[in-house]
Amino acid sequence: MVKICCIGAGYVGGPTMAVIALKCPDIEVAVVDISVPRITAWNSDQLPIYEPGLDDVVKQCRGKNLFFSTDVEKHVCEADIVFVSVNTPTKTRGLGAGKAADLTYWESAARMIADVSKSDKIVVEKSTVPVKTAEAIEKILTHNSKGIKFQILSNPEFLAEGTAIEDLFGPDRVLIGGRETADGQKAIQALKAVYAHWVPEDRIICTNLWSAELSKLAANAFLAQRISSVNAMSALCEATGADVTEVSYAVGKDTRIGPKFLNSSVGFGGSCFQKDILNLVYICECNGLPEVAEYWKQVIKINDYQKSRFVNRVVSSMFNTVSNKKIAIMGFAFKKDTGDTRETPAIDVCKGLLGDKARLSIYDPQVTEDQIQRDLTMNKFDWDHPLHLQPMSPTTVKQVSVVWDAYEATKDAHGICILTEWDEFKTLDYQKIYDNMQKPAFVFDGRNIVNAEKLREIGFIVYAIGKPLDAWLKDMPAVA
Numbered sequence: 378m379v380k381i382c383c384i385g386a387g388y389v390g391g392p393t394m395a396v397i398a399l400k401c402p403d404i405e406v407a408v409v410d411i412s413v414p415r416i417t418a419w420n421s422d423q424l425p426i427y428e429p430g431l432d433d434v435v436k437q438c439r440g441k442n443l444f445f446s447t448d449v450e451k452h453v454c455e456a457d458i459v460f461v462s463v464n465t466p467t468k469t470r471g472l473g474a475g476k477a478a479d480l481t482y483w484e485s486a487a488r489m490i491a492d493v494s495k496s497d498k499i500v501v502e503k504s505t506v507p508v509k510t511a512e513a514i515e516k517i518l519t520h521n522s523k524g525i526k527f528q529i530l531s532n533p534e535f536l537a538e539g540t541a542i543e544d545l546f547g548p549d550r551v552l553i554g555g556r557e558t559a560d561g562q563k564a565i566q567a568l569k570a571v572y573a574h575w576v577p578e579d580r581i582i583c584t585n586l587w588s589a590e591l592s593k594l595a596a597n598a599f600l601a602q603r604i605s606s607v608n609a610m611s612a613l614c615e616a617t618g619a620d621v622t623e624v625s626y627a628v629g630k631d632t633r634i635g636p637k638f639l640n641s642s643v644g645f646g647g648s649c650f651q652k653d654i655l656n657l658v659y660i661c662e663c664n665g666l667p668e669v670a671e672y673w674k675q676v677i678k679i680n681d682y683q684k685s686r687f688v689n690r691v692v693s694s695m696f697n698t699v700s701n702k703k704i705a706i707m708g709f710a711f712k713k714d715t716g717d718t719r720e721t722p723a724i725d726v727c728k729g730l731l732g733d734k735a736r737l738s739i740y741d742p743q744v745t746e747d748q749i750q751r752d753l754t755m756n757k758f759d760w761d762h763p764l765h766l767q768p769m770s771p772t773t774v775k776q777v778s779v780v781w782d783a784y785e786a787t788k789d790a791h792g793i794c795i796l797t798e799w800d801e802f803k804t805l806d807y808q809k810i811y812d813n814m815q816k817p818a819f820v821f822d823g824r825n826i827v828n829a830e831k832l833r834e835i836g837f838i839v840y841a842i843g844k845p846l847d848a849w850l851k852d853m854p855a856v857a
């Protein structure tokens with residue numbers, strides 16, 4: 378029986394390994410992590426991450442051929458294939474601070490693999506890493522190997538949070554990069570055989586190591602760039618009376634462009650887009666390509682601009698001040714169907730409103746109060762000017778309350794900001810909400826999910842990103 382071990386039981390490692398276990402009953406999969414609470418949660422009924430369909434997959438295989446454990450060394454030692462899916466945050470200090478990937482976790486995982494291994498292994502990079510990481514990992518492994526042979530593969534994960542299980546069941550493609558040597562090709566085939574249990578062969582792409590590593594960064598950069606492009610258009614739409622939904626639809630009908638990922642919003646978030654672009658920027662700079670670096674940097678700049686533009690719109694519409702006004706924040710996760718708040722635009726929007734002394738009442742169906750408080754008190758790392766900002770003061774924290782119901786969040790509020798596109802926000806009783814709010818009552822739809830016309834009929838003043846402004850908003854221009 379082939380044994381797989383995955384180091385890192387996070388958003389990538391957990392769901393990916395659960396699906397491998399489900400689709401490959403002949404393979405034993407152990408997911409290991411140094412975090413005891415995380416592993417305890419994976420072994421309980423309350424999994425540490427929320428993903429539609431994940432509970433079901435885990436229930437079917439856990440205890441059979443899927444195991445979650447903190448005994449990292451034992452499982453690594455026994456495995457034929459070791460996936461490394463540890464976190465690779467952006468460096469916050471030293472060389473490359475604010476841009477380069479911090480490979481501390483990766484390096485310590487590689488050293489541990491070298492230490493405990495007693496047999497040859499295939500080591501698979503699963504977490505996104507900078508191009509040429511494999512080379513560094515290879516050096517660590519071979520210099521410490523005691524004669525054991527390691528083959529490094531790059532197998533970046535393209536799943537999207539919120540649809541992870543669906544994406545893993547039917548991926549657009551699986552990408553495997555390896556050395557062009559005979560041993561390298563053999564390792565590629567071994568990993569290919571795992572995916573071939575359920576992925577059609579023509580969807581499994583085999584490349585050299587560097588292409589695979591770079592493809593992951595490039596894919597995320599392209600995706601983020603699409604969002605920033607449509608968001609840049611949304612600002613122009615508001616200024617000209619065009620409707621961004623109509624523009625996106627017309628543009629997306631061109632088969633060379635395609636309709637997906639063209640929704641305008643308050644901005645992209647998630648742990649990957651910004652981090653991977655910063656990383657790409659850094660790699661370009663290190664390779665003497667400042668123009669290319671500058672090009673990709675703009676994608677993040679537009680994203681930051683979109684968030685501050687939203688905050689400015691809220692404040693300017695409400696008579697240029699939100700001081701002591703209750704603002705309901707609907708949705709905090711970076712997108713629907715996930716509880717993940719990493720780099721969510723809600724953090725910057727909330728901080729912007731708190732900076733103007735608003736009182737926030739936050740509701741998200743999947744994010745806990747603890748998490749929200751942690752996110753709002755955390756230092757924001759300013760990637761363009763690498764210095765730490767002051768943490769939020771305790772008085773500001775008191776301006777935030779987290780509730781478990783949209784109606785409670787909006788009661789007596791002056792305005793509502795919709796920051797995550799949760800389906801349930803589409804079907805709320807907005808008449809009831811309106812009746813319980815201060816007047817004039819505002820809705821700022823950062824995801825274009827509510828029916829603005831219906832809400833206006835009820836009496837709301839509605840701002841929807843990239844849509845023609847109503848008379849009220851035109852009279853209260855946002856100052857940039």
Ligand code: ADP
Nearest residue numbers: 385386387388389390410411412463464482486
């Ligand atoms: P991702 O979104 O890429 O999956 P996460 O941060 O959700 O990233 O998960 C990474 C996981 O890797 C964390 O649970 C962390 O505890 C774990 N981890 C980091 N370093 C090690 C290590 N050396 N050994 C085992 N687990 C590790």
